[in-house]
Amino acid sequence: MSQIRASRRGEATEEVAKLAEAESIPVDKLVQRVARGSVVIIKNAKKLEGGFVGVGEGLRTKVNANVGTSPEVCDPNLEVEKARAAERFGADTVMDLSTGGDLDEVRRKILKAVSVPVGTVPIYQAAIDAARRRGAAVEMTEDDIFNTIEKHLSDGVDFITVHVGITKELVKEFLKGYRVAGIVSRGGAITAAWTLRHDAENPLYARFDYLLEIASEYDAVLSLGDALRPGSVLDASDPLQIGELVTIGRLVKRCRKAGVQCMVEGPGHVPLDQIEANVKMEKTVCDNAPFYVLGPLVTDVAPGYDHISAAIGAAVAGAAGADLLCYVTRAEHLGLPTVEDVIEGVVALRIAAHAADIAKYGAKAMKWDEEVSKARARLDWASQIKLAMDPEKASEIRRRYPSTSGCTMCGEWCVYKVLSQEISRRRG
Amino acid sequence: MSQIRASRRGEATEEVAKLAEAESIPVDKLVQRVARGSVVIIKNAKKLEGGFVGVGEGLRTKVNANVGTSPEVCDPNLEVEKARAAERFGADTVMDLSTGGDLDEVRRKILKAVSVPVGTVPIYQAAIDAARRRGAAVEMTEDDIFNTIEKHLSDGVDFITVHVGITKELVKEFLKGYRVAGIVSRGGAITAAWTLRHDAENPLYARFDYLLEIASEYDAVLSLGDALRPGSVLDASDPLQIGELVTIGRLVKRCRKAGVQCMVEGPGHVPLDQIEANVKMEKTVCDNAPFYVLGPLVTDVAPGYDHISAAIGAAVAGAAGADLLCYVTRAEHLGLPTVEDVIEGVVALRIAAHAADIAKYGAKAMKWDEEVSKARARLDWASQIKLAMDPEKASEIRRRYPSTSGCTMCGEWCVYKVLSQEISRRRG
Numbered sequence: 001m002s003q004i005r006a007s008r009r010g011e012a013t014e015e016v017a018k019l020a021e022a023e024s025i026p027v028d029k030l031v032q033r034v035a036r037g038s039v040v041i042i043k044n045a046k047k048l049e050g051g052f053v054g055v056g057e058g059l060r061t062k063v064n065a066n067v068g069t070s071p072e073v074c075d076p077n078l079e080v081e082k083a084r085a086a087e088r089f090g091a092d093t094v095m096d097l098s099t100g101g102d103l104d105e106v107r108r109k110i111l112k113a114v115s116v117p118v119g120t121v122p123i124y125q126a127a128i129d130a131a132r133r134r135g136a137a138v139e140m141t142e143d144d145i146f147n148t149i150e151k152h153l154s155d156g157v158d159f160i161t162v163h164v165g166i167t168k169e170l171v172k173e174f175l176k177g178y179r180v181a182g183i184v185s186r187g188g189a190i191t192a193a194w195t196l197r198h199d200a201e202n203p204l205y206a207r208f209d210y211l212l213e214i215a216s217e218y219d220a221v222l223s224l225g226d227a228l229r230p231g232s233v234l235d236a237s238d239p240l241q242i243g244e245l246v247t248i249g250r251l252v253k254r255c256r257k258a259g260v261q262c263m264v265e266g267p268g269h270v271p272l273d274q275i276e277a278n279v280k281m282e283k284t285v286c287d288n289a290p291f292y293v294l295g296p297l298v299t300d301v302a303p304g305y306d307h308i309s310a311a312i313g314a315a316v317a318g319a320a321g322a323d324l325l326c327y328v329t330r331a332e333h334l335g336l337p338t339v340e341d342v343i344e345g346v347v348a349l350r351i352a353a354h355a356a357d358i359a360k361y362g363a364k365a366m367k368w369d370e371e372v373s374k375a376r377a378r379l380d381w382a383s384q385i386k387l388a389m390d391p392e393k394a395s396e397i398r399r400r401y402p403s404t405s406g407c408t409m410c411g412e413w414c415v416y417k418v419l420s421q422e423i424s425r426r427r428g
Numbered sequence: 429m430s431q432i433r434a435s436r437r438g439e440a441t442e443e444v445a446k447l448a449e450a451e452s453i454p455v456d457k458l459v460q461r462v463a464r465g466s467v468v469i470i471k472n473a474k475k476l477e478g479g480f481v482g483v484g485e486g487l488r489t490k491v492n493a494n495v496g497t498s499p500e501v502c503d504p505n506l507e508v509e510k511a512r513a514a515e516r517f518g519a520d521t522v523m524d525l526s527t528g529g530d531l532d533e534v535r536r537k538i539l540k541a542v543s544v545p546v547g548t549v550p551i552y553q554a555a556i557d558a559a560r561r562r563g564a565a566v567e568m569t570e571d572d573i574f575n576t577i578e579k580h581l582s583d584g585v586d587f588i589t590v591h592v593g594i595t596k597e598l599v600k601e602f603l604k605g606y607r608v609a610g611i612v613s614r615g616g617a618i619t620a621a622w623t624l625r626h627d628a629e630n631p632l633y634a635r636f637d638y639l640l641e642i643a644s645e646y647d648a649v650l651s652l653g654d655a656l657r658p659g660s661v662l663d664a665s666d667p668l669q670i671g672e673l674v675t676i677g678r679l680v681k682r683c684r685k686a687g688v689q690c691m692v693e694g695p696g697h698v699p700l701d702q703i704e705a706n707v708k709m710e711k712t713v714c715d716n717a718p719f720y721v722l723g724p725l726v727t728d729v730a731p732g733y734d735h736i737s738a739a740i741g742a743a744v745a746g747a748a749g750a751d752l753l754c755y756v757t758r759a760e761h762l763g764l765p766t767v768e769d770v771i772e773g774v775v776a777l778r779i780a781a782h783a784a785d786i787a788k789y790g791a792k793a794m795k796w797d798e799e800v801s802k803a804r805a806r807l808d809w810a811s812q813i814k815l816a817m818d819p820e821k822a823s824e825i826r827r828r829y830p831s832t833s834g835c836t837m838c839g840e841w842c843v844y845k846v847l848s849q850e851i852s853r854r855r856g
Contacts, residue, residue, distance in 0.1 A: 234797060234798055263637050273788055299797055302775070307736075308739050308779050309779055311740055336837050356702045374609075377609050394731045398762045401501050407761075409763055410499075413556075415612050418565065422622070
C-alpha cells in the first residue's frame with residue numbers, strides 16, 4: 001500500500017514510524033501530515049535496496065545535490081564519485097541530471113552507488129534520445145516522454161521532476177518577451193520548444209492522469225517542476241512564475257485525489273526581500289505541499305561563488321518554511337562542477353538548512369550548536385573538530401600553522417584565557 | 429571643521445559632496461543625515477593621504493575586512509598583503525587587529541599600504557604593552573589606554589573600536605554565569621578582566637568625555653564595541669547583550685552632543701529569526717546610529733565555513749538596515765586566515781552586502797544584476813566574466829574543462845540554445 005493510502009487509514013508505514021523516531025515527532029502527527037500531503041516520504045516502493053527520506057511540515061530541512069554528466073564532460077565514474085561525496089557530506093537526496101554519454105548507464109551506476117533517494121528529470125533523456133535518433137529534441141513523441149518516465153521509475157528512481165505547469169498558454173505569454181533572462185529550466189526550455197513546434201499542449205499537463213497512474217505504480221514522489229522560474233533577480237515573482245505556480249496548485253489537488261505524493265519546486269533567482277513571500281505563496285496556493293527550492297540565488301553578479309548566493313537565499317527560504325533545499329555549486333553558470341565543488345556546495349546548503357531549522361524549531365535544533373559552543377569555551381579542540389559539520393576541513397585549517405597555544409588566531413590572547421585567569425584568581 | 433559640524437551648518441564637506449555623487453543621493457539629504465548622525469564619514473581629519481568612506485542610512489552597504497598578526501603567526505608583510513588583497517577585492521574598510529610582534533610597525537605599514545580607511549582596537553596594544561612591560565594585561569593603566577588611542581589616531585587611523593558599554597555592573601552580572609559561550613570579544617575580555625582586578629569602572633566608560641575630546645581632535649569615528657556580543661546562538665539577544673546596547677545608546681547621544689561621529693557594533697552569533705529584531709533594536713535604542721555587524725553567524729556548527737555562516741547572517745542584517753558588515757573568514761575559530769581566506773571572506777560578504785542592497789534599494793541596486801543577466805542570456809562569456817564580482821575566480825572555473833560549446837555545464841543543452849532555435853525558426 002502507498003504511503004499516502006496507509007496514512008489515510010491511520011496506519012504508520014515502516015518509513016513513517018522510523019521517521020517519527022528519528023525526528024522526535026509523535027507518530028500520529030506524522031501520519032496525519034503524510035495523509036494530507038504536507039509531508040512526503042521519498043522512496044520508490046518497488047526498489048529493493050536503498051533508503052528513504054521524509055520532507056515537509058515540521059521535519060528537519062533537507063538538502064539535495066545535483067550531479068550528472070554533460071555533453072562535453074562525460075565520465076560516469078566521476079559523477080558516481082560526486083554522488084558518493086554528496087552523500088558522505090550529508091546530502092539527503094541526490095539528483096542525476098546527466099545529459100551526456102550513456103544516460104541509462106550513469107543513472108543505474110548512481111542508483112547503485114548511494115543509499116539516499118535518487119531523483120531524475122526524465123524529459124532530458126526523452127529529448128536527448130530524440131535528438132540522437134530523429135535529429136532534434138522537438139521530435140520526441142508523447143510516448144517517448146512517458147516511456148522514459150516509466151523506465152526511470154522501474155530502475156528504482158525515487159522522485160522525478162515533471163514540468164507539468166508550463167502550459168501552451170503560458171509559453172505564448174512568455175513569447176511576448178518581457179523577461180530579462182528568459183526560461184532557465186532545461187526541462188522548461190525543452191517543453192516550451194516542443195509546444196511551439198507542435199502547436200500542442202504540454203503532454204505532461206494534457207495527460208496528467210496518465211502520469212499519475214505511472215507514479216502511483218511505484219509510489220514515486222512527483223516533484224512538480226518550475227519551468228518558468230526566474231533566471232535573474234529582475235524576473236522574480238513575475239506573472240509567468242506565479243501563473244505556473246497557480247497551475248501547479250491545481251495539479252497538487254489532483255495528485256492528492258489520486259493518492260500520489262508530490263512536492264512543488266521553486267525558484268531560482270529571487271531578491272532577499274521576496275523570498276519569504278514566495279514560500280508563503282507556495283504554501284497557500286499549493287495547500288502546504290512540501291516546497292523544494294533551488295537556492296534561491298539572491299544576486300546574479302557572483303558567478304564562481306553561487307554556492308554562497310544560494311546558501312543565503314536557501315537559509316531565508318528554509319526559515320520561512322521551504323522543506324528541501326537544492327544546492328548550487330560555485331561552478332554554476334560557468335561549467336560542470338568538480339568533486340570539491342560538490343562537497344563545498346553540500347556543506348554550504350547544510351549550513352543554510354541548519355540555520356533555517358534553528359529559526360523554525362528553536363532549542364530543539366540548537367543542541368548541536370550548544371555542544372560545539374561548550375567545547376569551544378573549554379578549549380576542547382578534539383571535540384570542536386569532531387563535532388564540526390565538516391571535520392576534515394576544520395582540521396585541515398587548524399593545522400595549517402604550527403601552534404603551541406591551541407589556536408593561531410589569538411594565541412595567548414584567546415578570550416577564554418584572558419578572562420578565565422582573572423576569574424580563577426578571584427575564586428581561588 | 430569636523431564633518432558633523434559642517435553638516436549641522438548645512439555645508440557639504442568635500443567628502444559629503446563626493447559621496448552624494450558616487451551614491452546618487454541628493455547632497456542636501458546626505459548633509460542632513462551626517463548632521464543627525466545616521467551617516468558617518470570615516471576619515472581621520474589629520475591624515476594627508478588615503479580615502480574615506482560613508483556608512484549609514486540610504487548608502488550602499490559596506491564591507492570591512494580584519495587583518496593582523498597574532499602571537500604565533502607574526503609576519504607584518506603577510507598582513508600587508510592581506511590588507512591589499514582585501515582592498516583589491518572590494519573591502520570598503522580594513523581593520524588591523526594585530527596582537528603579535530611590533531604592533532606600531534604593522535599598523536603603520538598597513539596604513540601606508542591601503543587607501544581605504546583603516547580601523548584599530550587600541551586596547552589590544554595597551555594590554556599587550558602592559559603584559560610585556562609589567563607582566564600582565566591587567567596591569568595597564570588608564571593613561572596607557574588613552575595614550576594608545578592618541579597614538580593610533582595620530583598615526584592616521586580613521587576609526588577605532590572602543591568597548592565603552594561594558595560597565596562594571598554588567599561584568600558583575602556576567603559573573604553569574606548563565607552564558608554558554610561567555611565573553612568572546614577580545615577587547616571585552618580584557619576590559620572585564622581589568623575591572624575585576626581593580627574593582628573599578630571601565631575607564632572608557634568612566635572617562636568617556638576625555639575619549640570624546642581625543643576623537644574630536646582627529647574627527648575620528650568611534651565604533652562603540654559590543655564587548656558582550658553573543659559567542660553562541662544560544663546566548664543571542666540575552667540581557668547582557670541588550671543591557672550593553674542600552675548603555676551604548678546613551679553614549680551615542682553624548683557623542684552627538686560633542687560633535688563626535690559614532691557607529692555601533694553588533695553581534696556576533698544570532699539565530700536567523702532574531703537578526704532583524706537585533707537591527708531594529710539598534711536603530712531605535714541608538715537613534716539610527718550606523719550599525720556595524722560582525723557577520724552575524726547563524727550557526728556555531730560549521731567551523732571551516734564561517735564565511736558562509738556569516739554571509740547568511742550579514743545579508744539578512746543588511747537587508748534589515750545594518751550599514752557595515754564585518755567579514756568572517758573560513759579560518760575563524762580555527763586559526764589565522766591566509767590571503768586566500770581573506771579574499772574569499774571579502775567576496776562572501778560583498779555578496780551579502782549586495783543582496784542586502786537589492787532588498788533595501790530595489791531597481792537602483794539591480795542594474796549590475798541586469799547587465800550580468802543580459803550577458804548570460806546572449807551567451808556573451810567575455811562580459812559575464814568581466815562583470816563578475818571576482819572575474820579571476822569566474823574565469824578560472826570556466827576554463828577548468830575544455831569546451832567547444834561555451835560552457836561544460838549543459839553544452840548544446842543550454843537553455844538559451846534549446847529554445848532560441850525554435851523561436852528563430854518560428855520568426856523566420
